[in-house]
Amino acid sequence: MANWQWAIAGGLTWGITTATALGLPAAALAQSTAAATFDPAAPSTQLQVVYPPPDHTTGADRIFFIGTGDPGQAVLINGTEIAPRSPDGHFAPSLPLAMGENLFTLTQGETSLTLRITRVPTEPQPPAGLAFGAESLTPAVATARPVGERICLSAIAPPAAQVTATLGTETLTLLPQPDLASLPPNYAVLTAQNDPSPLAATPYRGCIVPTARGELGQPTYTLRRGGETVTAVAPSTITVLPAIPTQVATVTVDSGTARTGPSTSYSRITPLPRGTRAAITAREGDWLRLDYGGWIRSAETTVATAAPPQSTIRSVRSRQVPGWTEVLFPLETPVPVTVAQTPGAFTLTLHNTTPQTDTIYVPPDEAIAGLHWTPVLPDQAQYHFQLQANQAWGYKLRYDGTTLVLSLRHPPVIQPDRPLAGITILLDPGHGSENDLGARGPNGYTEKDVNLVVSKLLRDALEVRGATVILTREGDEDLFPGDRVDIINAVEPTLALSIHYNALPDSGDALNTAGIGTFWYHAQAYDLAVFLHDYLVRELDRPSYGVFWNNLALTRPTVAPAVLLELGFMINPFEFEWIVDAGDQQTLADTLAAGIEAWVRQTP
Ligand SMILES: [Zn+2]
Numbered sequence: 001m002a003n004w005q006w007a008i009a010g011g012l013t014w015g016i017t018t019a020t021a022l023g024l025p026a027a028a029l030a031q032s033t034a035a036a037t038f039d040p041a042a043p044s045t046q047l048q049v050v051y052p053p054p055d056h057t058t059g060a061d062r063i064f065f066i067g068t069g070d071p072g073q074a075v076l077i078n079g080t081e082i083a084p085r086s087p088d089g090h091f092a093p094s095l096p097l098a099m100g101e102n103l104f105t106l107t108q109g110e111t112s113l114t115l116r117i118t119r120v121p122t123e124p125q126p127p128a129g130l131a132f133g134a135e136s137l138t139p140a141v142a143t144a145r146p147v148g149e150r151i152c153l154s155a156i157a158p159p160a161a162q163v164t165a166t167l168g169t170e171t172l173t174l175l176p177q178p179d180l181a182s183l184p185p186n187y188a189v190l191t192a193q194n195d196p197s198p199l200a201a202t203p204y205r206g207c208i209v210p211t212a213r214g215e216l217g218q219p220t221y222t223l224r225r226g227g228e229t230v231t232a233v234a235p236s237t238i239t240v241l242p243a244i245p246t247q248v249a250t251v252t253v254d255s256g257t258a259r260t261g262p263s264t265s266y267s268r269i270t271p272l273p274r275g276t277r278a279a280i281t282a283r284e285g286d287w288l289r290l291d292y293g294g295w296i297r298s299a300e301t302t303v304a305t306a307a308p309p310q311s312t313i314r315s316v317r318s319r320q321v322p323g324w325t326e327v328l329f330p331l332e333t334p335v336p337v338t339v340a341q342t343p344g345a346f347t348l349t350l351h352n353t354t355p356q357t358d359t360i361y362v363p364p365d366e367a368i369a370g371l372h373w374t375p376v377l378p379d380q381a382q383y384h385f386q387l388q389a390n391q392a393w394g395y396k397l398r399y400d401g402t403t404l405v406l407s408l409r410h411p412p413v414i415q416p417d418r419p420l421a422g423i424t425i426l427l428d429p430g431h432g433s434e435n436d437l438g439a440r441g442p443n444g445y446t447e448k449d450v451n452l453v454v455s456k457l458l459r460d461a462l463e464v465r466g467a468t469v470i471l472t473r474e475g476d477e478d479l480f481p482g483d484r485v486d487i488i489n490a491v492e493p494t495l496a497l498s499i500h501y502n503a504l505p506d507s508g509d510a511l512n513t514a515g516i517g518t519f520w521y522h523a524q525a526y527d528l529a530v531f532l533h534d535y536l537v538r539e540l541d542r543p544s545y546g547v548f549w550n551n552l553a554l555t556r557p558t559v560a561p562a563v564l565l566e567l568g569f570m571i572n573p574f575e576f577e578w579i580v581d582a583g584d585q586q587t588l589a590d591t592l593a594a595g596i597e598a599w600v601r602q603t604p
Pocket residue numbers: 001002430431438439447500501502
């Protein structure tokens with residue numbers, strides 16, 4: 001289960017407290033999941049619900065109940081018998097939710113559990129009466145834009161109203177935007193529920209183009225309808241910056257997280273190496289927009305007053321270091337860069353750079369078949385690397401002073417009869433410790449534990465085939481995603497695989513969703529993700545959940561092809577029995593090892 005779901009699973013330790021409230025032997029329950037004697041593959045003896053928590057709030061229009069009970073006795077939910085259940089008594093029915101409070105009582109024999117599930121709207125609601133929508137006035141955070149750039153204000157208000165906003169000396173009319181749709185969160189695609197839906201409330205919007213720099217303060221909004229008037233002040237301020245930037249940001253972390261917009265909801269673009277400098281052209285809260293267009297958190301930079309950095313570039317050359325080709329781009333100052341990777345190709349763009357290039361020496365080598373470059377007017381230089389093969393094995397970016405160093409990894413030397421010999425594979429058993437349980441099965445068994453069991457079986461199977469295997473954790477350590485990425489970047493394995501078992505958002509169909517899912521981010525990991533998905537589905541005759549492009553901490557490393565595997569659904573009662581079966585675990589590990597070996601062998 002990937003990081004987005006953590007927010008869902010967090011409440012799962014409730015079992016114990018509710019057990020107490022319901023007179024169940026709490027001590028027994030707590031001990032049952034943690035004690036070495038706990039056998040996750042054993043049939044249940046008592047009624048248990050591990051998800052949702054007893055007092056749960058959700059935006060979903062339905063909810064699933066993950067739990068178990070004595071397989072020999074019926075379990076009822078609000079008086080209706082739950083079916084089907086797995087042979088060991090596990091269940092996962094989904095039931096619709098009305099807006100507001102919903103009560104569910106599960107019973108088995110004398111035991112009963114009552115849960116309260118509150119459904120709340122997922123998007124801004126029309127305000128009651130003549131009022132603005134709660135928290136709908138912009139800007140919500142301090143916003144700065146340069147002279148000549150459009151600044152837009154918006155507010156939610158009742159239909160058929162007159163809405164204006166006063167900013168500095170200017171008053172602008174905001175117009176209703178009735179035909180806008182609302183988009184569900186990214187993870188809605190995991191349950192194929194990512195269609196846009198009509199907005200419940202009407203946003204009003206209007207823009208100005210400031211002609212002079214200065215502090216414009218907080219906009220005052222006015223709402224009129226039917227002779228009544230309401231005014232409100234926006235939570236934050238607007239500043240107009242000079243047309244020519246006067247401030248420069250310098251990246252102070254190894255890999256500055258650049259995004260397409262001023263919050264973590266915006267997509268990531270190529271991280272900026274330490275030392276990158278660029279002019280600041282806008283601000284929003286603690287985010288800075290740099291002149292090449294990317295946004296970065298101010299906390300990852302230092303800011304100084306200076307003229308906008310620009311560089312020229314002349315010659316380019318490459319050199320060999322063990323296992324890598326380093327391509328050196330000497331610059332006058334570290335400029336922002338972006339990377340685009342596709343099978344067999346790699347494109348690097350230098351921003352704020354004007355070429356004065358006459359000579360390049362990048363001969364063909366283990367990684368590079370050829371380099372073709374293009375000036376992109378007015379101030380970019382683009383380098384198109386044709387790789388020796390479709391499969392790329394890793395890249396790194398850093399600044400040495402003002403020289404950008406792009407490292408392209410050489411393919412591993414593969415022995416046809418023993419393809420994994422000399423290959424280093426990093427396995428990352430997902431989650432770990434009481435602080436990060438991951439998903440939980442119907443009897444409370446935790447994903448963190450099965451991830452470790454299966455990772456160790458896989459390690460052994462890979463070592464038998466000659467690979468060197470490194471685990472990010474050998475025990476129940478509490479490792480943050482960043483810690484795991486640091487290990488990958490330090491070890492520089494040939495391949496990095498993160499091992500997980502899956503769950504679903506509340507509106508998912510836990511009973512009927514099962515199978516193998518693989519997740520990739522960089523093109524260099526795509527073929528491996530598809531191959532392992534297809535191999536496991538075919539060889540193990542497992543359902544297919546699918547192959548997903550996903551922005552995850554463990555798919556973002558660039559130093560090696562990195563794939564996250566979701567090997568099955570902890571919350572599917574039937575698949576859970578396969579997940580925890582010791583024999584099936586061994587078969588899975590052997591098959592996955594064979595699949596990895598087959599992929600390495602067939603990759604040119
Ligand atoms: Zn997980």
